[in-house]
Amino acid sequence: KLPSEDVLLQYILKETACEKTMKGKRVLVTAGPTVEAIDPVRYISNRSSGKTGYAIARAARRRGADVTLITGPVSIPAPSDVHVVHVNTALEMLQACEEAFPSADIALFSAAVADMRPAHAADHKLKKGAADADLGTITLVENPDILATIGAKKGPHQVVVGFAAETDNVIANAQAKLVKKNADVIVANRVGEGLAFGTDDNAVCFVDADEIDETPSMPKDKLADVILDHALEYLR
Ligand code: C5P
DSSP: OOOOHHHHHHHHHHHHHTTOTTTTOEEEEEESBOOEEEETTEEEOOOOOOHHHHHHHHHHHHTTOEEEEEEOOOSSOOOTTSEEEEOOSHHHHHHHHHHHGGGOSEEEEOOBOOSEEESSOOSSOOOTTOSSSOGGGOOEEEOOOHHHHHHTTOOTTOEEEEEEEESSOHHHHHHHHHHHTTOSEEEEEEOBTTBSTTOSEEOOEEEOSSOEEEOOOEEHHHHHHHHHHHHHHTOO
């Protein structure tokens, strides 16, 4: 038997009313990988499903925030009612962040940005073993660190959340990133065989200047809410 319309309405009102904890807040989220062209058919990229960033964008919107999601190419659908900016490269992601950040209250950098890009993207498909423009000799240059660039511009009322996917020394690396990138908190997690990438569940550690707070493993959707709760604590 279906619940009456009245009961349903009460339920919806209760669920939605108590969750609008981010009404009026402007949230910027980066998600997914960046892709850096080698030639028209090849690229350098990172493993990233985009699930964490998309879950954060969805959760922030559900809680009433005005959300901009800057995303590299992923195969999951964009959340509805969110401003989505599609980018490919780290340079494009940086530009989109520079435009969106000044009006953001909270920025969460969950994208897996490629650290390096080919110095020149060839306009034709490179040949194996060819003497000129050999595939074996691709010159790489460093991409800008988007989080560090934006972190350096953080205003007193803005909150910046960084992420760190590590195979070793998770906490020490996160603490170093916190300082280097001028973030308020780093959401750190261990990656590797069967962990984090593309999975639906994840456990993280919140690392800030004062403490380390570890979560149990939970669905990425639930984790998104926990991450937003943490981010809100830094808002002044
Ligand atoms: O230095 P590392 O890549 O481990 O730092 C991870 C954090 O920095 C993530 O929040 C990631 O989105 C961000 N990042 C970035 N631009 C880069 C590299 C990382 O924004 N070029």
